[in-house]
Amino acid sequence: MFLGYCDECEDRFLLPANHVVAVHNLESGVIAVELTCYEGHHILVLSGKDIDIPGPATV
Numbered sequence: 001m002f003l004g005y006c007d008e009c010e011d012r013f014l015l016p017a018n019h020v021v022a023v024h025n026l027e028s029g030v031i032a033v034e035l036t037c038y039e040g041h042h043i044l045v046l047s048g049k050d051i052d053i054p055g056p057a058t059v
């Protein structure tokens, strides 16, 4: 599950792995996960050991 905030819905969602559009490995261990919310809006979540955001715990 991934925790993502949707600007358009103005709400946070726990999204299952099948809402993942793409995963990008950025510099220095940061992972950018592209998701869609339940309304189909696009969400970008940054995760990784250097990011102090609740990241994907399990997939």
Ligand SMILES: [Zn+2]
Pocket: 006, 007, 008, 009, 010, 037, 038, 039, 040, 041
């Ligand atoms: Zn949304």
